[in-house]
Amino acid sequence: MRDVIYVGGAWADSSAPATIDVINPANEQVIDRIPAGTAADVDRAVAQARRALPAWEATAPEERAAHLEAILTGITARQDELARIIAADLGAPYALAQKVHVGTPIAVLTGILDVLRAYDFAGERCGDSLIVREPVGVVGAITPWNYPLHQVVAKVAPALAAGCTVVLKPSEIAPLAAYALADIIDEAGLPPGVFNLVSGTGPVVGEAIAAHEDVDMVSFTGSTRAGRRVAELAAASVKRVALELGGKSPNVILPDADLALAVKVGVAKAFVNSGQTCNALTRMLVPLALYDEAVALAAKAAERYTLGDPLAEGTRLGPLASRVQFDRVRDHIERGVEEGARLVTGGTETSLAPGYYVPPTVFADVTPSMTIAREEIFGPVLSILAYDSEDDAVRIANDTPYGLAAAVWSADPDRALAVARRIKAGQVEINGGRFNPLAPFGGYKQSGLGRELGRHGLEEFLEVKSLQF
Incomplete structure (x- = not known):
């Protein structure tokens, strides 16, 4: 049973006394349990992410790329296992889980690596100014159940590439691929605190992340109704918000x-x-x-x-x-x-x-x-x-x-x-x-704010600074 959270580079007990059943939708059987995390768990994770931020944002892009390459290698090596996990807790047909649910994150992470290696962090001249981009800081990533590995990778990979640290809340409905990814990240040797995972519900863990004053940005994918709530909570500290919401295409x-x-x-x-x-x-x-x-x-x-x-x-x-x-x-x-x-x-x-x-x-x-x-x-x-x-x-x-x-x-x-x-x-x-996977993904109107994937997805996690001479 995955009755732990991942904080500060290690698996740890949650402060929550309760757990959440993970149900196989094909047979309605309980296949696992995860912690019903608390605001105190979020505080711990954010503190670790904040502590790790100065060293991580100071790393060279080449070093961050090496870490992401190790994560990509881990995902690729465990494709079959990940597909079976997604077939079990989401109910996706195994062939679809292999091709789309695991294949797409591999393509997305490969694309982010290409963007990172080519990106000019030295900046660009504009008259007497130098325009540079810097990491936004600690990122709270709140992801949905429908693509439980892809949606995590689409947020975590560009955030890490940008030099940000991350606190992830995966959906409690299909959380097991995110737990497997945390294992892969742990094995890849990412510095402690750079990536953290707290499981739980949206009204508790998700809202704690969105409202947290030490979270600099929240990236959310889910319903338009929930996205409004995230934006409302984030507004109190005027943090950056990226929302990928509903559609009727x-x-x-x-x-x-x-x-x-x-x-x-x-x-x-x-x-x-x-x-x-x-x-x-x-x-x-x-x-x-x-x-x-x-x-x-x-x-x-x-x-x-x-x-x-x-x-x-x-x-x-x-x-x-x-x-x-x-x-x-x-x-x-x-x-x-x-x-x-x-x-x-x-x-x-x-x-x-x-x-x-x-x-x-x-x-x-x-x-x-x-x-x-x-x-x-x-x-x-x-x-x-x-x-x-x-x-x-x-x-x-x-x-x-x-x-x-x-x-x-x-x-x-x-x-x-x-x-x-x-x-x-x-x-x-x-x-x-x-x-x-290199083209920007996001919506107009009530389908959200911001873009994911490719260069545009990386730049969502970067602040723009003008240096005047």
């Missing part, structure tokens, strides 16, 4: 697109990780003349997503991560039916039990005002909406409080690019453009 299929390909890829991007992805393409926008054909193609594609045990061969969708998420997704499906959307395939019923399983679900006849078209569901639920002109498609795409991601499909790349430029989102895939 549109997939705009223009009339001249390859409809079969656009629908097939769109369904895949809606259902990946059982739909538990902030940038999932959950709204498919289709020209009215092609609507019935698109609905039929989407239904056929959805029915190929085999629902089952994460470790069973052929499983493409695993369970949802928790009972809370299971109930939330089922409620949204029922709301969709109540509001008049047409359930094409899927729904709330499945023969799989126990486990938090929801079938891949497609709704047609969805209007922009429906709840399932407006709220982030975070499950395998796709809404298909019709539009009657390109301007109408852009209007519907932007008719959301979110702005994290989008996609555009057209046989004419220039046309697709022009439409993509009109969509208010932080990243837009054009004709199935692939994820780039």
Whole structure:
């Protein structure tokens, strides 16, 4: 049992008398327990991070790169173990856990190393000034359960590369990959206090980190509601805040697109990780003349997503991560039916039990005002909406409080690019453009503040200083 926290370069007992059960969502069995950490645990971790900061921020970039390289080597050597951990506490199919949940952090960390080795910390001249960048300080990283290794690496790696020290609170729902990463960091020989981990709930440990006066920056990924709370607490000490929040991303299929390909890829991007992805393409926008054909193609594609045990061969969708998420997704499906959307395939019923399983679900006849078209569901639920002109498609795409991601499909790349430029989102895939771990990731509007990944992700953890001559 991982009933400890990682503070000051060593595993230590928490001051918390209580523990939190880690549940395997495929069978609803307790597979581990972690401490329900306290504000006192956060104080200990922050004190260690503050103590370690002067020496760490003074290290040469080459030395920090060597430490990160050792961490990358450790992750790479333990890929299979990490994938099995994520399959167990998140419920991700094993193949997905290997390729995405572990493969993506490896790509991200490799990218951060490339950025760090090329970054000019000496600064740039601007008239009679030298503009330099320095570490922001102690970083509180609060990460979600849906990508429990990737989201940690996407914050911890650039923070360490920048010369910051870190206090991490992983999600209590799927915390075991973060614990395994802490083991890897410990084995890599990172100086004591540079990285710390405190487990627990958001209202206790997360809020203690966000409000702590000795934390210089908080980087949070999660719901928009929780992000508002983090920003509110951080405002008291005017600390820097980076927020990667929710999304309701549109997939705009223009009339001249390859409809079969656009629908097939769109369904895949809606259902990946059982739909538990902030940038999932959950709204498919289709020209009215092609609507019935698109609905039929989407239904056929959805029915190929085999629902089952994460470790069973052929499983493409695993369970949802928790009972809370299971109930939330089922409620949204029922709301969709109540509001008049047409359930094409899927729904709330499945023969799989126990486990938090929801079938891949497609709704047609969805209007922009429906709840399932407006709220982030975070499950395998796709809404298909019709539009009657390109301007109408852009209007519907932007008719959301979110702005994290989008996609555009057209046989004419220039046309697709022009439409993509009109969509208010932080990243837009054009004709199935692939994820780039060096490109900035983040959102407009209520999808957050700041950017992760690549050079932009590194610079989130750096302060800008002007030296005048």
